[in-house]
């Protein structure tokens with residue numbers, strides 16, 4: 001069962017996320033996908049029936065890691081960076097969020 005969380009940034013954006021893995025560990029802070037400021041977790045104390053726009057997941061390869069990073073951070077990492085981020089994610093749990101394809 002997916003848990004819904006919200007991240008609020010100083011500009012007033014709300015990023016609604018869902019967990020997709022049972023062992024999900026999500027960070028207290030993320031980079032706001034809209035304005036790149038620091039957004040703070042609401043610790044799951046939010047309406048659980050709302051529609052999430054982002055999901056937490058475990059990237060399985062560099063391509064998935066890249067696809068998740070590019071919209072948020074832009075093209076600022078090289079393949080070595082992605083490789084080490086991937087290793088870190090595999091050992092500590094989901095480290096990335098990506099936009100959900102709403103159909």
Ligand SMILES: [Zn+2]
Nearest residue numbers: 009013032035
């Ligand atoms: Zn923002």
